Amino acid sequence: MNIKARLTLMFTMLVGSIMALFCLSIYFFYDQYREKRFYSFLNERAQTIAQLVEASNGISKADIEKIEKENKTILLNEEITIYDGADSIIYMSGADYLTISKSSLADARGGREIRSKYQDKEVIVTRHILQDHRKPWIVVIIANDNLGMSQLHRLREILVIGWLLSLVLVAVAGWQFSNDAIKPVADIIDQVNNISAGNLHEKVKVGREKDELALLAETFNQMLARLEIAFVAQKNFVSHASHELRTPLALIMSEAELGLMKERSVNEYQDALQGIWAEAKEMNGLVNRLLELARTDENTFKVSFRKIRIDEVLWQAKTSTEQKNPGYHVNVTYEKIPDDEGQLMRIGDESLLRTAFVNLMDNACKYSDDKTVNVSLETSEDQIRINFKDNGIGIAPAELPYIFDTFYRSGATITKAGYGIGLALTKRIINMQGATIDVESVLGSGTTFIVRFPPF
Numbered sequence: 508m509n510i511k512a513r514l515t516l517m518f519t520m521l522v523g524s525i526m527a528l529f530c531l532s533i534y535f536f537y538d539q540y541r542e543k544r545f546y547s548f549l550n551e552r553a554q555t556i557a558q559l560v561e562a563s564n565g566i567s568k569a570d571i572e573k574i575e576k577e578n579k580t581i582l583l584n585e586e587i588t589i590y591d592g593a594d595s596i597i598y599m600s601g602a603d604y605l606t607i608s609k610s611s612l613a614d615a616r617g618g619r620e621i622r623s624k625y626q627d628k629e630v631i632v633t634r635h636i637l638q639d640h641r642k643p644w645i646v647v648i649i650a651n652d653n654l655g656m657s658q659l660h661r662l663r664e665i666l667v668i669g670w671l672l673s674l675v676l677v678a679v680a681g682w683q684f685s686n687d688a689i690k691p692v693a694d695i696i697d698q699v700n701n702i703s704a705g706n707l708h709e710k711v712k713v714g715r716e717k718d719e720l721a722l723l724a725e726t727f728n729q730m731l732a733r734l735e736i737a738f739v740a741q742k743n744f745v746s747h748a749s750h751e752l753r754t755p756l757a758l759i760m761s762e763a764e765l766g767l768m769k770e771r772s773v774n775e776y777q778d779a780l781q782g783i784w785a786e787a788k789e790m791n792g793l794v795n796r797l798l799e800l801a802r803t804d805e806n807t808f809k810v811s812f813r814k815i816r817i818d819e820v821l822w823q824a825k826t827s828t829e830q831k832n833p834g835y836h837v838n839v840t841y842e843k844i845p846d847d848e849g850q851l852m853r854i855g856d857e858s859l860l861r862t863a864f865v866n867l868m869d870n871a872c873k874y875s876d877d878k879t880v881n882v883s884l885e886t887s888e889d890q891i892r893i894n895f896k897d898n899g900i901g902i903a904p905a906e907l908p909y910i911f912d913t914f915y916r917s918g919a920t921i922t923k924a925g926y927g928i929g930l931a932l933t934k935r936i937i938n939m940q941g942a943t944i945d946v947e948s949v950l951g952s953g954t955t956f957i958v959r960f961p962p963f
Contacts, residue, residue: 510692511685518681523674530666537662541655542629546622549585549631553646556587557635560598561644585650589635592642607632607647615645625649691720699727708735755786762786815857816848817891817960818884824864825882828872831865835872836879845886853891853960855940863936866929867956871897875953891960902948910946 588605589598594612605625611632615621621632628651634643698711710731711724766779818841825837845851871880875897885892902910911934937944937958948954 511682511689514685514688515678515681518684519674519678522677522681523670526670526673526677530670534659534663534666538659541652541659545629545650545652545655546631549629549648549650550620550633552585552650553587553631553633553648554635556598556600556648557589557644557646560589561635561637585648587649588647590645590647592644594645597644605630605647605649607645612645616643627651695720695724695727702731755790758786759783812854812856814852815855815860816851817853817860817893818851820857820860821864821882821884821893824861824868827861828865828868832869832872832878834878835869836877837868837872837882838879839882839884842883842885850886850888851891853940853942859936860940863933863958866933867895867958870929871895871899871954871956874899889962893958895956895958896953897955898953901950901952902946902954903950904948907946907948911944 585600586605587598587600588596588607590607590612591597594609611621615632616634618634621630623630623632628649630647630649632645632647635646636643695711698709702709702711710728762779762782766776771779821839825839828835828837868880868882872878877898879898881894881896883894883896885894911930934944940960942958942960945957945959946954947957
């Protein structure tokens with residue numbers, strides 16, 4: 508069952524239930540009113556007949572009926588029995604005699620009006636006060652409220668038929684209501700079905716004010732914006748990667764093609780293979796960098812974090828950098844050694860963090876004339892700060908916002924070997940550890956990268 512049908516059914520059941528309770532209430536209260544009115548009428552009839560009997564002084568039943576007709580009182584199909592002060596029957600009309608117990612007669616004589624049912628008839632037992640102050644009489648009257656019951660039955664038919672017709676109208680109204688309620692959802696579905704990878708810039712529109720569906724559309728638009736950014740980034744990544752890979756591949760193919768054009772000497776073949784090997788090595792380094800960049804994607808790779816000592820990872824990175832490049836010099840200094848070694852502990856991934864430190868050290872040495880980087884470690888109660896300072900040419904202020912973008916290389920470093928991946932990879936790793944990285948640079952005075960680790 509779809510939402511539209513479910514809403515219609517729920518709306519119909521809810522309104523139908525309320526209307527049914529309303530109809531039952533009308534029926535119940537009208538029945539109470541009918542019964543009260545009929546008992547009041549029977550009481551009046553009982554007092555009227557008792558007064559006639561009291562005034563008749565022993566006249567016959569036919570004479571009493573005659574007097575009633577002369578008084579224009581319509582006789583009901585009732586049966587009346589009158590008891591005198593000695594509980595003896597002094598008047599009885601009809602053939603259906605209802606036995607009344609002595610206790611009931613005593614209660615009625617004491618002033619209590621007794622109301623009950625006998626078969627399908629209403630029964631009332633009441634007293635009649637005599638004018639000569641003798642012991643009160645008891646009047647028992649039994650009658651059918653034919654008119655009242657007929658009206659009650661008619662009311663029941665009207666309520667049932669009206670409820671059924673109203674239920675049909677409510678169902679139609681509910682269907683229209685659900686159509687109106689679901690229409691914005693249907694519009695959103697139609698718009699979403701028209702959005703593909705080629706038009707992620709399209710936005711979902713809802714022609715209403717700030718209701719829940721408008722908030723849903725806004726949330727979906729925000730998701731589309733994030734997807735568009737991701738698609739653009741992926742497109743740029745593939746474009747840059749293809750560009751970077753195309754050059755060494757072209758060189759490899761050229762070397763191979765030249766080597767196959769004619770017979771050559773062993774030395775010439777060795778030179779060709781040496782060139783191919785060098786380009787393949789460049790490609791291997793680029794591919795490894797790309798794999799490391801993909802590995803740091805938080806949405807596709809889960810890193811197992813544990814407690815690590817930042818200073819130990821820093822020394823490991825220093826050793827790795829100097830072993831890989833014997834001409835590089837990494838100077839590590841402590842501004843303040845903490846008494847509590849726990850201040851140097853953080854939650855992170857040691858291997859990835861070491862890679863980030865190595866990238867920063869390698870970049871600083873590569874772009875420094877003296878191939879040296881000065882690393883200072885500062886600790887406090889609330890954070891760890893590491894400064895990576897080189898003595899290079901610096902970075903122009905206009906280029907600072909872009910240095911962490913993938914494949915971005917500044918104009919001053921375009922002649923240096925590299926792929927524009929290292930800093931982007933470093934920033935991802937640092938952010939994954941819950942830390943931050945900033946850069947300060949002055950042209951001609953070098954560059955300082957600042958890594959800050961927050962407390963646990």
